[in-house]
Amino acid sequence: MKTKSGDFVLPGDILGVSEEFVPSEWTYEEEGRIRSLVVGVVSVDNKNKKIAVIPKTSSPSILKKDVVVLGRITEVRGQRALVEIEKVKDSNRSLTTSYVGGIHISQAERGYVSRLTDEFRIGDIVEAKVTKVIGLDNIDLKTSEKELGVIKAMCTKCRHVMKKSKNEVICTNCGNKESRKLSVNYEG
Ligand SMILES: [Zn+2]
Structure with missing residues (x-):
């Protein structure tokens, strides 16, 4: 199973395998598989071989008041x-x-x-x-x-x-x- 940018995913959904991609924001790795931590949309960076999820409901905690x-x-x-x-x-x-x-x-x-x-x-x-x-x-x-x-x-x-x-x-x-x-x- 492989996901592409824009795919809607749920927590635990498999995004890719760790031989192919580096897990990035809002993802985690488990037994060689990269999974989503949150409900969101997949963002694949093919150049840097990174896979991330953009949270759908909540904003990334990194962007908050006074930052x-x-x-x-x-x-x-x-x-x-x-x-x-x-x-x-x-x-x-x-x-x-x-x-x-x-x-x-x-x-x-x-x-x-x-x-x-x-x-x-x-x-x-x-x-x-x-x-x-x-x-x-x-x-x-x-x-x-x-x-x-x-x-x-x-x-x-x-x-x-x-x-x-x-x-x-x-x-x-x-x-x-x-x-x-x-x-x-x-x-x-
Ligand atoms: Zn000028």
């Missing part, structure tokens, strides 16, 4: 910036699947923000704190602390990485100046 995560801005809408969460800060274990978080305009900075595009742009790398986990693709984040916010900004004109200069960022390639919610940990 700081690293992610990439994928969309900036009127009131909400979407973040593809890549990892938990200070954890060398990367997440087996990507989780989607959102930063509401009221959670971007301490003060009033009139335009969210003054805070974040697509492609920026941010550090943000989890405020609420609703689901795997619905995690509320905030950046309204000085050590949170953009740590790497991408120029909207040429996609080059930007350098921090006081409260703004300047593109070292084209000279474009932009505004961001910068973290004190900005890396440039």
